[in-house]
Amino acid sequence: MTKYYLTRSHASHRWTLCQRPYTNGETIGPYADYSLAKSAQTAINATIPPRPKKPGGGRIAKPHVRHNLTIRADLSERLVRAAEMEGTTVTAVVENVIESHLKI
Numbered sequence: 001m002t003k004y005y006l007t008r009s010h011a012s013h014r015w016t017l018c019q020r021p022y023t024n025g026e027t028i029g030p031y032a033d034y035s036l037a038k039s040a041q042t043a044i045n046a047t048i049p050p051r052p053k054k055p056g057g058g059r060i061a062k063p064h065v066r067h068n069l070t071i072r073a074d075l076s077e078r079l080v081r082a083a084e085m086e087g088t089t090v091t092a093v094v095e096n097v098i099e100s101h102l103k104i
Helices: 034-045 074-085 090-103
Strands: 004-008 014-017 026-032
Touching: 004 034, 014 034, 026 034, 074 090
Parallel strands: none
Antiparallel strands: 004 014, 004 026
16 A cells, blocks of 8 residues: 655645655655545645745746846847948947937
8 A cells, every 4th residue: 555645844835745655754644545645735735825926027037138228129120220321330329329319
């Protein structure tokens, strides 16, 4: 007979289902079969709130942001074309635009 049991790593953490002879830690069980242990797990975990999400949306949500500056794709294409027409770099074009706006 396979022994199933529920365990958790911390007193406030959710319970997980295990299928090996346990050595230490907090356990509930052992249960005779998987379905019994699984139903007990869902019943217990329903009373424990999930861990709150960290603010910021994570790293993968904004992979193209560098130094908090974003630029639209069509704008970047137009900048490159303008730089090619003038024979300068994109940086020079942007600096000229900024300077022309600052003069006003």
